[in-house]
Amino acid sequence: MTDTPHKGLTIRDVAEASGVSITTVSRYLNGRFESMSDNTRRKIGEVIEQLHYRPNPLAQGLKGNQTRMIAVIVVNISYPFCVSLIRALSNALSSSGYNLIVCETGGRGEREQDIIESLYAQRVDAMVIQTNGDNNLRLAHIATEMPVILVDRQFDIPEVTSVITNNEEVSFSLSTQLFQDGYHNILYVTEQVASISTRMERLTGYLQACEKNHRTPWIGWITRDDLTSIEHVARSVTERLHQGPLAVYTGNALLLEQLYPHLRALDLVIPHDLGIATFDEPxxxxxxxxxxxxxxQPIDDIGIWTAQRILSALKGEPLTPLAIHTIPSTIIPGAATALYRGN
Structure with a gap:
């Protein structure tokens, strides 16, 4: 075997050859031998010697070799949440000499994977990602070498920290308020939940409010940009008008943007016949x-908190694995649901 280090070797190669996890190898390389047996420590050392593996100093987070670039990966770059998050991160990080690389996945797992690998190859210093959960294993591996923070959506990924808002709680509060305002039925409009935590939590909050107020759940499923599903949900509103005032509550503002013209075309009096509410601030x-x-949503606070945690991690204070930081959202009442308030 040659004494020349093998090009392209990664920490994953060392882990597989040693029969241990990437996290264990990362701890070995950083001199963190606590809770590591002498046999494991010796085995990793032998494999590193045999493979002539040389850790990339940048991947180890050595300050002098940082690229000063932070990756921000979002689902939809035009979504108001994402725009505000990017702005908040940029403002918070630029004063410390860091710049952003912003990428959009379109919610596609393969596209997200390509972006993650490209950014990893460019040796960004940290990743902030709004993920669909299709690449959690890879993110877990990367998180052993650089800070990775999930925003908006939560998944249990080792070594990764999440920052979210109180989706379930605030969705419950808004739904309850609509019932208390006098709306007999609430149509909750959402996309298919799949594994997206925000969708599940907001739907769960609505369902809990229905149960507490002894109302039958009424859910409208929409495929975004699918006119047929949008028109179907809008038409369903007219089927319950005889039961008294009803409200439409959409799970995000992108859904409302597409549904709103169809609701107004029903020629109903707002808020007396129809109340309208949404998650997000369009x-x-x-x-x-x-x-x-x-x-x-507290997007600025989410961006500032995320930036501060990244900066701390890059200075040597590790992120707390599997930690979830929750920042509360706020309900902003509008005249479109003021059935009795001021009317």
Whole structure:
């Protein structure tokens, strides 16, 4: 075997040859031998010697070799949440000399995988990602070499920290408020939940409010950009008008943006016949009347907290594995659900 280090060797290769996890090899390389048996320590050392593996100093987080680039991977770069998050991260990190590389996955797992691998190859210093959960194993591996923070969506990934809002709690509160405001039925509009934690949590909050208020859940399933599903949900509203005032509550503002013109075409009086509410604060909300009730997410706070944790991690303070940091959202009442308030 040659004494020249093998090019392209990764920490994963060492882990597989040693029969241990990537996390264990990472701890060995960083001199963290606590809870590591002498046999494991000796085996890893022998494999490193045999493979002539040389750790990339940048991947180990040595300050002098940082690229000063932070990757931000989002599902939809035009989504108001993502725009505000990117702005908040940029403002918080730029003063410390870091710049962002922003990428969009479109919610496609393969696209996300390609982006992750490309950014990893460029040796960014950290990753902030809004993931669909298709590449959690790879993110777990990367998180042993650089800070990785999940935003908006939560998955149990070793070595990764998540920052979210209180989706379930605030969705329950808004739904309960709509019932208390006098709406007999609430149509909750959502996309298919799949494994997306935010969708599940918001739906769960709505279902809990229905149970507490002894109301039958009413869910409208929409495929975004699918006109047939959007029109079907809008038509279903007319089927329950005889039961009294009803409200439509959408799980995010992108759904409301597509559904809203169809609701207004029903020629119902807002808020007396129909109340309208949404999760998220659409950028066009101030342009319509009556103003929609909405849930404002603490996006600036999420961005600032994320940036601070990344900076701390890059200075040597490790992220807490599997930690979840929750920042509460706020309900902003609007005239579009003011059935009795001020009417």
């Amino acid at each position: 950028d066009w909300i101030q342009l319509i009347s009556p103003r929609i009730t909405y849930i404002r």
